[in-house]
Amino acid sequence: MLKLSEVTKFFVVFLFIIFLASFLHAQEKTAYPDIPRIDVHTHIGSDLQTVSNFLDLREQLKEKYNIDVAMWINLGSSGSPIIDLDSFMKAGQDRILCSISDYSPHDGFDLPPLELPKKLEEGYIGFKIWAGPPARRLKPGQIGFPYIDNPAHEPTFAKMEEIGMLATSIHIADPNGPFDRRTRWLPDPVEYWRQIMAFRHVLESHPNLKVVTAHAMWAICQDAQIDYLRNALATFPNLNVDLAATFQYFNLVTYDNLRSFLIDYADRIVYGTDIGQIRDADGISSRMEAYNRSFQILETDKMVDGGFFGSTKTKGLALPKEVLEKIYYKNAMRLYPKVREHLEKLGYTVD
Numbered sequence: 116m117l118k119l120s121e122v123t124k125f126f127v128v129f130l131f132i133i134f135l136a137s138f139l140h141a142q143e144k145t146a147y148p149d150i151p152r153i154d155v156h157t158h159i160g161s162d163l164q165t166v167s168n169f170l171d172l173r174e175q176l177k178e179k180y181n182i183d184v185a186m187w188i189n190l191g192s193s194g195s196p197i198i199d200l201d202s203f204m205k206a207g208q209d210r211i212l213c214s215i216s217d218y219s220p221h222d223g224f225d226l227p228p229l230e231l232p233k234k235l236e237e238g239y240i241g242f243k244i245w246a247g248p249p250a251r252r253l254k255p256g257q258i259g260f261p262y263i264d265n266p267a268h269e270p271t272f273a274k275m276e277e278i279g280m281l282a283t284s285i286h287i288a289d290p291n292g293p294f295d296r297r298t299r300w301l302p303d304p305v306e307y308w309r310q311i312m313a314f315r316h317v318l319e320s321h322p323n324l325k326v327v328t329a330h331a332m333w334a335i336c337q338d339a340q341i342d343y344l345r346n347a348l349a350t351f352p353n354l355n356v357d358l359a360a361t362f363q364y365f366n367l368v369t370y371d372n373l374r375s376f377l378i379d380y381a382d383r384i385v386y387g388t389d390i391g392q393i394r395d396a397d398g399i400s401s402r403m404e405a406y407n408r409s410f411q412i413l414e415t416d417k418m419v420d421g422g423f424f425g426s427t428k429t430k431g432l433a434l435p436k437e438v439l440e441k442i443y444y445k446n447a448m449r450l451y452p453k454v455r456e457h458l459e460k461l462g463y464t465v466d
């Protein structure tokens with residue numbers, strides 16, 4: 116039989132274990148449960164099962180990490196247009212807004228520029244253009260002007276500029292890393308800068324075009340690229356960038372440079388992931404961890420095991436709360452039609 120002192124000792128140890136477990140669990144949760152987060156770069160596509168899986172993912176993120184992903188911008192996916200936007204929006208319970216898209220421009224876009232105003236009237240919030248490197252975009256033997264400043268794109272950009280249609284996460288280049296760590300996507304810096312300069316021509320020709328450029332314009336994999344990004348954002352007031360798929364490259368640049376850039380240009384940066392369709396419970400749980408990693412990188416100073424993609428260890432940037440609020444939802448509210456209205460309808464108090 117235990118003596119009283121042994122019982123007390125046992126009880127104290129038991130309480131300590133309970134305390135430690137709840138402390139560690141609390142450590143995993145976000146310090147900012149009240150900031151709504153909007154993922155502006157998703158490829159949810161048109162499948163209603165995926166929509167339901169995203170809503171489940173949202174619930175699970177809240178439950179496990181106290182993270183509130185309030186809304187998603189659906190940029191579509193190649194070859195699967197939404198047939199009935201109203202039913203799709205209903206299925207998304209006001210949390211998913213949709214952009215029209217073109218994933219294979221080679222000599223102009225499929226949709227004639229005159230059709231664009233109708234798309235805004237139908238409820239789409241912008242136009243996603245994927246114009247990656249010609250080698251990834253054009254089929255062998257296909258004729259096409261290689262870059263985004265293709266003259267055939269001009270009437271579309273002019274129309275978008277005229278009607279104020281947002282270029283949602285326009286993709287104009289692929290990542291090019293430092294000398295000894297080029298990425299497999301675009302290892303040639305000469306070709307890389309041709310693509311970047313071609314986009315600059317578009318910005319120069321269309322100063323009023325409202326743009327969110329995908330993946331921080333892919334100018335975030337070298338320190339000097341971040342300086343170029345500073346230059347571009349300072350030069351073109353309607354240019355903005357999303358952070359989709361960039362987190363796994365944060366270790367390629369100087370920590371303080373990246374952190375300083377994100378703080379200085381916080382008004383022009385939006386959160387995004389490049390998440391694709393979610394088909395099952397395993398998909399929900401792996402994407403939940405991916406979301407949590409990307410938020411930890413932005414919010415904490417911990418070493419995080421990977422970005423949204425990949426497993427590169429990355430030190431968290433511990434960004435200030437006001438910066439996080441801008442990147443997570445305030446800028447999206449300013450840039451994307453209907454976002455504010457939907458957040459308010461969903462019960463968020465937004466200023």
Ligand SMILES: [Zn+2]
Nearest residue numbers: 156158359389
């Ligand atoms: Zn994407």
